[in-house]
Amino acid sequence: xxxxxxxxxxxxxxxxxxxxxxxxxxxxxxxxxxxxxxxxxxxxxxxxxxxxxxxxxxxxxxxxxxxxxxxxxxxxxxxxxxxxxxxxxxxxxxxxxxxxxxxxxxxxxxxxxxxxxxxxxxxxxxxxxxxxxxxxxxxxxxxxxxxxxxxxxxxxxxxxxxxxxxxxxxxxxxxxxxxxxxxxxxxxxxxxxxxxxxxxxxxxxxxxxxxxxxxxxxxxxxxxxxxxxxxxxxxxxxxxxxxxxxxxxxxxxxxxxxxxxxxxxxxxxxxxxxxxxxxxxxxxxxxxxxxxxxxxxxxxxxxxxxxxxxxxxxxxxxxxxxxxxxx
Numbered sequence: 078x079x080x081x082x083x084x085x086x087x088x089x090x091x092x093x094x095x096x097x098x099x100x101x102x103x104x105x106x107x108x109x110x111x112x113x114x115x116x117x118x119x120x121x122x123x124x125x126x127x128x129x130x131x132x133x134x135x136x137x138x139x140x141x142x143x144x145x146x147x148x149x150x151x152x153x154x155x156x157x158x159x160x161x162x163x164x165x166x167x168x169x170x171x172x173x174x175x176x177x178x179x180x181x182x183x184x185x186x187x188x189x190x191x192x193x194x195x196x197x198x199x200x201x202x203x204x205x206x207x208x209x210x211x212x213x214x215x216x217x218x219x220x221x222x223x224x225x226x227x228x229x230x231x232x233x234x235x236x237x238x239x240x241x242x243x244x245x246x247x248x249x250x251x252x253x254x255x256x257x258x259x260x261x262x263x264x265x266x267x268x269x270x271x272x273x274x275x276x277x278x279x280x281x282x283x284x285x286x287x288x289x290x291x292x293x294x295x296x297x298x299x300x301x302x303x304x305x306x307x308x309x310x311x312x313x314x315x316x317x318x319x320x321x322x323x324x325x326x327x328x329x330x331x332x333x334x335x336x337x338x339x340x341x342x343x344x345x346x347x348x349x350x351x352x353x354x355x356x357x358x359x360x361x362x363x364x365x366x367x368x369x370x371x372x373x374x375x376x377x378x379x380x381x382x383x384x385x386x387x388x389x390x391x392x393x394x395x396x397x398x399x400x401x402x403x404x
Contacts (some may be wrong), residue, residue, distance in 0.1 A: 078321050078328075081101065083120050083282060085119050094179060094184070094185070094188045094280065094281065095175065095184075095185050095187060095199070095280045095281070095282040095283070096113060096117070096119070096184060096185070096187070096283050096284075096285065096403075097186070097187045097188075097199070097283070097284040097285065097397065098110045098113070098187070098188045098285050098286075099189070099190070099192070099195065099197060099284055099285070099286050099287075099370055100190065100286050100287035100288055100366070101140075101190060101288065101295065101362075101363035101364075101366040101367050101370075102190055102302075102359060102363045102366065102402075103138075103298045103299045103302045103359075103363070103364060104287035104288060104289065104295070104300060104381065104385070105287055105385045105387065105390075106188050106189065106190065106287060107140045107144060107188060107316035108144070108163070108385075108387060109139075109187050109188075109287065109387065109390055109394070110148075111144065111145060111146050111148050111390055111392075112187035112387060112390075113187050113285075113377055113391075113394060113398075114148040114184070115146065115147075115148060116391070117184045117186075117397070117398070117403065118183055118184055119148070119178075119183055119185065119186045119323070120147055120148065120149040120150070120151065120178050120183050120184070120185065120186065121145075121149070121150045121151065121186050121187075121188050121189050122150075122151045122152055122171055122174050122178070122185055122186065122188070123139075123150060123151065123152045123153045123188055123189050124152070124187050124189030124190075124191055124195040124198065125137065125139075125153075125188075125189040125190060125191055125194075125334045126162075126167070126191040126194055127329070128152070128153050128154070128189075129152060129153070129154070129155050129156045129167065130154070130156050130157070130158045130160075130319065130329045131154045131155075131157060131158065131353045132154075132158060132314070132318055132321070133155065133158060133314065133318070133329060133332070134154075134309060134314070135306050135309050135311050135314045135334075135336070136306060136311050136314060136315070136332060136333070136334035136335050137332065137334075138154070138302070139153050139154065139155075139305070141202065149180075151171070151174040152167075152170065152171050152174060155170065156347075158318055158327060158329035159322075159323055159324065159327055159329075160328075160331070161310060161327070161328045162172050162328075164193055164194055164197050165301045167194050167197070167198075168194070168197035168198050168201070169399065170326055171187075171198045172198055172201060172279075175187075175198065175280070183198065183229065184403075187199075187282070189253070191192070192366065192369040192370060192373075193369075198279075198280075199278050199279065199280050199282055200273065200276075200278050200279060201278065201279025201344060203263075203268055211261070213257050213260050213261045214253065214257050216227065217253045217256055217257060217260075218253070221249070221253070226246065226247075226249065226252070227261040229252060229253070229256060230246060230252065231251060232256060233256055233259075235256055236256075236259050236397060237255055237259060237265040237266065239265075239267040240252075240255045240265065240266055240267050252272065254266065255267075272315075275401045283397065283398060283403070284373065284376045284377065285376070285377050285378070285379065285394050285397060286376040286377065286378045286379065287371060287378075287379055287385075287390070288378060288380055288381070289380065289381045289382065290333075290380040290381065290382055290383075291383075294381065294383055295360075295363060296360050296363075296383075299356065299363060301358050302359075302401075303334075303352060303355050303356045303359060304352070304354075305325065306334060307352060309349075311334055312341060312342070312348070315330075315334075315335050315338040315339055315342060316342055318330070318335070319339075319342065325339055327366070333355060333358045333359055333362060334355050336351075337351040337354045337355045337358070338351050338355075359379075366367070374404055377393075377397045379393050379394070
């Protein structure tokens with residue numbers, strides 16, 4: 078069981094009280110998170126943008142009761158698939174879980190592949206005002222439907238040239254968000270983000286990353302994982318969501334696996350075509366996850382060879398955490 082004295086003071090401040098397990102899809106984050114929780118008296122907080130939805134266990138690879146192995150897991154199945162969660166809403170809910178775990182003298186272990194959501198919890202500085210359901214966003218959506226994207230892009234170039242240069246012209250969601258912040262607050266989202274980056278994070282953390290030494294091994298494991306999802310009943314899970322009234326255009330239904338099998342149920346593609354697309358999109362997603370994580374120089378990487386050796390991973394993780402004052 079973890080005790081307060083397991084955290085040793087260093088340089089006048091407590092060493093990290095949060096452990097993060099990160100990495101692309103199919104690298105074994107769930108299992109390592111559980112093993113670490115069992116060793117250090119911890120509880121897992123999922124930072125996966127799709128595992129928050131109820132009834133979406135197979136396609137999101139949400140951990141089963143057997144995989145949890147008695148370790149409490151938080152932020153899994155907490156939302157209805159019809160809901161649309163922002164990163165701000167997730168961060169608020171996940172932070173409440175982290176604070177509760179710490180208050181009970183346990184170790185929070187953040188596990189997940191959605192880097193933006195995990196970073197939001199660790200930073201803890203809030204978000205620029207405005208949200209997708211507000212009046213400013215509604216006006217922007219109206220202007221978009223009536224006049225197209227170019228006038229909005231021109232406004233963004235004028236008021237926030239840094240964002241206009243950074244964002245792809247087809248990135249409708251983020252362009253509207255940047256303009257929403259500007260119109261709603263009189264300050265640019267670039268200014269807000271710059272100020273946030275200069276603030277110290279709410280939590281100090283030790284980040285352990287999992288990845289394959291050979292990218293081909295990762296691709297092969299992803300393909301096997303998709304085949305297993307199909308065998309477990311991914312198509313039936315999508316059908317059940319539709320039968321309970323989840324809209325086909327909802328955020329949840331756009332998740333990898335669900336969107337493709339929705340096409341099968343609608344008669345737009347064959348199951349074989351859907352499986353091939355899910356594998357391709359999953360591999361592309363893993364590549365994007367790695368690209369995001371590479372920017373974080375604080376991650377301690379564990380590289381898998383052909384297989385995932387969790388005994389070795391625990392040995393390395395224990396050495397890393399011991400070096401950070403966690404015993």
